[in-house]
Amino acid sequence: MVDSQKDYLTFQDIHKHYGEKIVLNAISAEIAHGKITSLIGPNGAGKSTLLAILSRLLKQDGGKVSFFDKNIGSYKGQDLAKKLAILRQSNHLDLKLTVEDLVSFGRFPYSQGRLSSEDKEAVQNAIRFTELESLADAYLDELSGGQRQRAFISMIIAQDTDYILLDEPLNNLDMKHSVHVMKTLRRLVDELGKTVILVIHEINFAAQYSDFIIALKNGEIVQHDKTNQIIQSNVLRDIFEIDFDIIDRNDKLICNYFNL
Amino acid sequence: MRTSLKLSLLLASLVGIIALFLLFEIDLSQDYMIHKRSIRLASMLVVGVSVGFSSLVFQTLSQNRILTPAIMGYESIFILFQTVIVFIYGDKTFQVITEQNNFFYAVLLMMGFSLLMYLFMFRRSKLGMLYLLLSGIVMGTLFQTFSQFMQILIDPNEFTVIQNFMFVSFSKMNTKLLSIASITLLATLIYASFYIKYLDVIALGRDHAINLGLNYQGLVRRFMLVISLLVSVSTALVGPITFLGILVCNLTYELFPNRKHPAMLTVCCLISCLCLVAGQFLIEHIFQFSTTVSIVINFIGGLYFLYLLWSTRKKIT
Numbered sequence: 149m150v151d152s153q154k155d156y157l158t159f160q161d162i163h164k165h166y167g168e169k170i171v172l173n174a175i176s177a178e179i180a181h182g183k184i185t186s187l188i189g190p191n192g193a194g195k196s197t198l199l200a201i202l203s204r205l206l207k208q209d210g211g212k213v214s215f216f217d218k219n220i221g222s223y224k225g226q227d228l229a230k231k232l233a234i235l236r237q238s239n240h241l242d243l244k245l246t247v248e249d250l251v252s253f254g255r256f257p258y259s260q261g262r263l264s265s266e267d268k269e270a271v272q273n274a275i276r277f278t279e280l281e282s283l284a285d286a287y288l289d290e291l292s293g294g295q296r297q298r299a300f301i302s303m304i305i306a307q308d309t310d311y312i313l314l315d316e317p318l319n320n321l322d323m324k325h326s327v328h329v330m331k332t333l334r335r336l337v338d339e340l341g342k343t344v345i346l347v348i349h350e351i352n353f354a355a356q357y358s359d360f361i362i363a364l365k366n367g368e369i370v371q372h373d374k375t376n377q378i379i380q381s382n383v384l385r386d387i388f389e390i391d392f393d394i395i396d397r398n399d400k401l402i403c404n405y406f407n408l
Numbered sequence: 409m410r411t412s413l414k415l416s417l418l419l420a421s422l423v424g425i426i427a428l429f430l431l432f433e434i435d436l437s438q439d440y441m442i443h444k445r446s447i448r449l450a451s452m453l454v455v456g457v458s459v460g461f462s463s464l465v466f467q468t469l470s471q472n473r474i475l476t477p478a479i480m481g482y483e484s485i486f487i488l489f490q491t492v493i494v495f496i497y498g499d500k501t502f503q504v505i506t507e508q509n510n511f512f513y514a515v516l517l518m519m520g521f522s523l524l525m526y527l528f529m530f531r532r533s534k535l536g537m538l539y540l541l542l543s544g545i546v547m548g549t550l551f552q553t554f555s556q557f558m559q560i561l562i563d564p565n566e567f568t569v570i571q572n573f574m575f576v577s578f579s580k581m582n583t584k585l586l587s588i589a590s591i592t593l594l595a596t597l598i599y600a601s602f603y604i605k606y607l608d609v610i611a612l613g614r615d616h617a618i619n620l621g622l623n624y625q626g627l628v629r630r631f632m633l634v635i636s637l638l639v640s641v642s643t644a645l646v647g648p649i650t651f652l653g654i655l656v657c658n659l660t661y662e663l664f665p666n667r668k669h670p671a672m673l674t675v676c677c678l679i680s681c682l683c684l685v686a687g688q689f690l691i692e693h694i695f696q697f698s699t700t701v702s703i704v705i706n707f708i709g710g711l712y713f714l715y716l717l718w719s720t721r722k723k724i725t
Contacts, residue, residue, distance in 0.1 A: 205615055229621025236615050242471070243611060244665040253609060257621040261605040307620070 155181050156216045157202065157232075157311060157343070163210035164197055164367075171197050173367040174211070184337050184344045186354040186375075189364035190388060195347045196237070196315050198364065202345070203234035203313045215311075229257035232311040233304045237319060239296065241288060247299045248284045251275055254306030274306035277332055293320035301329060305336070312336065314346040318353065326350075330357045351388075351403050355379045363387045379403060411671075414663060418675065422682045429689045448578050451586050452684040454593055455578075455642045455649060460680030461597070462638035463653025464660065464673055465631050468611045470537055473661065474716055476653035479541060480525065481548025482518050482639040483648040488551040489517050490573045495558045498566050507585055515592065515640040521547075522636035526629055537614075537628075575647055575702060578688055589641045596637045603630055607669035649702060655709040656680040658716060 155178035164172040172194045179185050179202075187195040200206035202213055204220050213220040215232065233254075251274050255267040263271070275284055278298045288296055297320050304312060312333075318326045334357055336342045348354050354361055354375070361378040363371035365387055371378050378384070379401040384392040393404040430445050466477045490510075497504045505513075528543055559567055606627055609617050617624045642649055660676040661667075687701045 203619070205618055224621075225618065225623050226621035229619065234615070234619045239616075241612065242473070244661075244667055249667075253612065253616070253620060256609055261608065 155179060157181075157213075157345075159198075159202060159211065159213045161211035162198070162201060162208050162213070164194070164201065164206070164208050171367050172201070172208070175364075175367070175369045176211075177362060177369060177372055179343065179345055180360050181343055182337065182341050183359035184333060184346070184357060185360040185362060186358040187345065187347045187362050187364060188349075188351065188354055188378075188387070189370075193364040194367045195364050199234070199313055199315050199345065199347055200236065203232060204228070205234060205236070226257050229307070229309070231309050232313065233307045233309040234313040234315075235300055235304050235317065236315045239300045243288065245288050246285050247280055247288065247291070247302070248275065250288060250299050251280075251302045251306050254303040254308075257307065270308060271306050274302045277305055278302040279328065294322060294325055297321055298325060298329070301332075305332075310342055312342060312344045314344070316347050316349060318348065318350065326353065333357065351379075351384070351405070355401050355403060376401065411664060411666065415675065418663075418678050418682070422678055422685070425682060425685050425689065429685050432689070432693055447583060447586065448688065449685065450590070451578055451645055452688060453681050454586065454590050455646050456681030456684045457597075457677045458593055458638040458642040459650060459652050460656050460677035461600070461673055462635045462642075463650060463657050464669075464676045465600075465607065466635050466653070467657050468607050468669070469628060469631055470541060471611070471613060473658060473720075474654060474713065475541070476650045476657075477635050477639045478648065478650040478653075479548070480522070480544035480635075481551060482521070482636060483643050483650065484548045484551040484555065485518055485521050486514055486640070486643045487570075487574060487648070488555045489514055491555040491558045491570050494566050494569050495562055498563065499569065501569060508588060511585055511588060511644045514644045515637065518640040518643075519633065519636050522632050526632055573647060575700060577700060577702075578646055578684075585645065589645050592637060592641050596634055596641075600631070600634045603627060604670055604673065607631075608667065611667065611669075647702070649705070651709050652680060652683060652705050654716075655705070655712050656683060658712065 157179040158177070160176040161174050162172050162176070163170075163174055175198070187198065189195055197206065201208045202220075204213075204223075215223070215228075220228070248271065251271050252263060252267075254274065255263060255270060258264075259267045275281055278301055280295075280298055280302055283291065283295060283299075286295075288299065291299065297317070301314070301317060304314070314333075317329055317333075321329060330353055333344050333346070337344055337359075346358075348358075358375050361371065361373065361375050362369055363378060363383075370387060371383060379394060381392040381394050384394075384403065384405075388405075390405055391408045393408055395402040395404060426449060429449060430442060434441060434445075436442075463476050466480075467473055467475060493505060493510070494501050525540060525543060525547070528540070559570060562570075606617075606622055609620050609622055610624070610627060610631075612620075614624055617627075639650060656676055656679045659679050660672055663679075664672060664675050683705070684701065687704045691697060691699060691701055691704065
């Protein structure tokens with residue numbers, strides 16, 4: 149599409165309905181390789197459903213998701229787990245696990261439960277990446293919601309996949325850690341060439357950190373373009389049905405919609 | 409290292425209670441005594457391992473600490489099957505059908521039931537585990553009501569034949585049945601051992617399990633099959649006893665909070681055997697057979713269950 153580079157994760161004609169309600173209505177797009185793409189849109193637009201379908205957690209009722217020129221359903225689970233990782237919302241576990249135990253699970257596709265020294269190193273790196281060293285031995289049920297969220301993100305990083313799909317990763321995080329997570333994702337993309345797709349609610353994080361934005365509304369893609377093309381007051385007003393004031397400061401776009 | 413100490417203590421107490429059970433007030437001049445006791449002991453160990461293993465796996469699959477496979481209605485289908493054959497053959501039941509055949513049919517029926525439930529479940533995959541559990545409860549109640557209906561119709565003398573199946577007892581052991589059950593148990597455990605490494609990941613829930621590359625549905629199907637086999641082994645041998653599972657699983661979680669399944673399964677089976685042997689010992693020598701092991705288990709298990717509900721309630725509020 150906009151970029152000349154080949155895109156490896158594409159979907160065509162995706163339908164999904166829950167009972168009578170149509171959640172996704174024949175949508176198609178390509179996800180830019182080696183970039184951050186944000187999915188935005190009002191509640192109930194189908195963002196999380198789309199993300200779950202792209203990551204084979206949910207079966208679509210029609211259409212096709214293709215990943216590196218193969219149907220995503222035809223991959224062996226273990227092979228796909230080395231290439232694509234997904235983290236959904238609400239990660240509540242009633243298990244006595246330490247942060248390090250959880251992050252170690254990220255290596256399961258490689259180790260099948262027996263960690264090699266290489267796996268252990270990847271786990272430690274992931275913990276360092278998310279600044280969880282001091283909490284590595286803490287139990288998950290003793291952590292705050294934000295710390296737990298970071299532990300799960302750390303697990304996804306340990307999984308070391310080219311594609312990372314995140315459903316509202318900033319949920320429960322304070323500003324410092326939101327910024328930290330977004331910077332981490334940016335580094336994963338810029339330094340390691342990974343591709344990140346995330347559902348995000350805070351439009352300013354999408355504006356600051358993503359390369360592309362896909363806007364969904366009522367189960368359809370209403371916009372799919374480079375970030376700067378989407379962060380326009382008229383475009384955003386169409387999507388969210390509220391007014392936006394776009395402030396351009398040092399080449400960075402900031403949206404004010406709080407009290408206009 | 410405290411874990412290994414706890415494990416050796418557990419093992420030592422199991423060996424101790426086994427020795428006590430075999431040798432307490434033994435009259436060595438009558439060697440049939442020790443023979444009979446060893447058969448009872450062997451059946452308790454087979455049942456203990458079946459109950460411990462199946463309950464722990466079931467709790468991991470359902471991500472729930474207060475359920476046992478009993479909720480899936482396996483035991484009510486067993487009782488229904490026994491009721492139906494007694495209903496048809498009356499007091500001639502065991503002239504028509506041998507105990508071994510009875511065991512085989514019961515096992516087959518419970519496995520078939522488990523597969524059927526599974527098919528129901530994954531027709532509508534998004535409903536998942538909860539749907540499976542709910543259908544289990546409904547089907548279980550249905551079978552139970554059917555059995556009760558037939559039990560009302562039959563002759564009271566024939567009803568005592570059924571009653572024999574409804575209550576747990578280690579005294580009715582049959583050596584031939586025991587060897588078949590042991591072989592079934594062993595084969596099932598060997599089959600399950602290939603998949604044990606996945607249980608830790610399954611405990612994280614469906615989404616994480618799929619993300620980490622597991623064939624989640626396939627594994628759930630395999631484990632449900634293993635559970636149904638183990639439950640049929642224990643139920644066909646001694647009767648409905650899976651309530652013991654709640655007790656032993658939660659004791660395992662409390663004693664060994666590190667949630668690595670190979671270790672937890674071992675511990676759970678040990679605790680389960682320990683409970684059964686200790687319970688049976690008490691019944692034989694302290695209560696002089698005035699009560700049955702299932703009453704003791706249900707009494708202690710029930711109290712513990714209430715405690716569990718109480719302590720989780722406190723955690724939530």
